[in-house]
Amino acid sequence: MKRVFLNAICISILTLAACKKKEPPVNTEVPVNLYKVKARKVLYYDQYPSTTAALSQVSLLPQVQGAITGIFFTEGTHVKKGQKLYEIDRRIYQDTYDAAVANRKVAEGTLAQSQQDADRYEYLNKYNAVAKQLYDHAVITLQNSKSQVQSADQAVKTAKTNLAYAEVYAPFDGTIGFSQVKLGNVVSAGTTVLNTISTDDPMAVDFVINEKQLPKFERFQQQKHAPTDSLFTILLADNSLYPINGKISVIDRAVNSQTGAITVRLVFPNPKGMLRVGMSCVVRVHNQEPGPQIVVPGKAVVEQMGEYFVYTAKDSLMNNPKAGADSVKNKIKKLVAIQKKVQVGETVGANMIIKSGIEDGERVIVDGVQLLHDGSKITTANKMGPSAGGKGAR
Template structure:
């Protein structure tokens, strides 16, 4: 190979290497493609949501069945857990001793009435003899005193009859109200007595029932306003969530706001009435009371999935000019299903990223793949 040819070959190799090196530099200078994301426009809407409070189902009226006389249970006239009506016969207590006492009291009253009749005749006769000066004054006074004493004995006998008649009446126990009766605490033959401890049974009025909640004292103005409103609920202001997370079919209405705050807990009891025509609610159930809270005016609403949390602060990515994203800090309000109220940090009409937030960072260029106005 001649010296000239060698120089030409070397020059060609340098040109080739220079061409290859320039291609790599061009690739490094090319910008990455924009990140595909979904976005929506920030809009305003009616912000209606529900606050939840733990509640317990209670009866507006509940009566413990207590014996008023001593004796043995001789009859039970209901099935445990059944619905009973006012005046329905429930229990009977052995009445024999009370019936005997009543018969004796009646007999004693008849004796006292006979004594009164005799004393009245004696007093009348002595009064006639006194007018004729045919009897001493002392005899007349004694007769009148005896008459008065006999009258008092008749009155005492009548009062005794009322007492023993009442005891006899109490040997049969009747339902004091309409409602559901519980499981009997006594069986046939059991000895019972007044003040003996556990009641024989308990009856609860079952329609309507109430959901009792303990509210913080800061909530008092809200519930007082609901109590004073014309409707007092009865629409969808008060809803119940049952233990199986199903929503109860009937809305409630506020019935009672207690008179005083518990100084130890700082809470106030509120009773919300709910119809119970199908006996779905049972006294003692633990449920959740949902209370509608409608923020006045239009509020900024965004999808909750657009929000990212960092160190207990909340941010969203806003799509700005040239399709570049900017991270903005926001102040959130109540969450409403899949949306959340934004109190500060955004303006109506701004475009925020809803899907793909984990793939973008401050200043990144994005490509919106959906129609933001249709979501």
């Protein structure tokens, strides 16, 4: 019984010793990949959603009432200024004009008779050979006849204008849309829309900017007579680049007090009619920053509460746990992550421009930043990628 008890004690001691077997030390260094910063010239564009618009656009309204008797254009095509587009039934307006001309002739005849009578009575009045009343009546009749001729002239002009309004002409060169009326439709003066015509060359492109960008675009506008190179270009809805560059034309008169935005208008030549009114596109404004700029991969930048940071690698001397306290080799060089606040610029593809906060030549941590804090120990001797499985980037 005593031997059994001693054996149990021995087994317990051996088991406890096995449990206290020394485990390998945990590696506290975070595996990362580094990117050495080198300033370089960067080509990028500020992009703004935009819409094409006509410099001039008008809805064609008839000035007289009547039935449409003629349509003289092809819908959706380019028309010239002064080209005849519609004809409204001219017969009633032609009759009115002819009647006005005839009335004017009657008034002119009456005027001629009144003039003769006035001249005769004026001669007789000099010799007191006619009653004063008859002379006065002759003078008044002459004035009335002159007024009737003037009234008849105005009636002829009005009738002629209405007759001319029976034909509708293009007010300027441009593209005409679908006709809103067909042959035989009766239209009302000033209310029935016949069609819409808009200029098509050049074409305007409107987009909205923040008021903070207004000084930059005002400088662009002041330099509008200088060669524009590729300062303003547009991407069409299919992501193709429009082959002709534009220039700044107009900046709206006021900033929207609620949104802090203001509209800018560019003008693009449109000789082949590729641009149509109302198209959605993207305005690209070529960057004008001179000299090289610092660019880092976008995944290296961390945003915290509206501020931006990157981690850089710094060499630091630390105690060597394998060396004795009195050893001359008790210090070893290790990499440490240092958090730095930066001011970011534009995003260029997968990269981001850094305006300030880091300098040329620094080593930026691009992978493993989620596991870091200021002062973290790091290593680049990783066999597995810090972000996911696989081999780490060299």
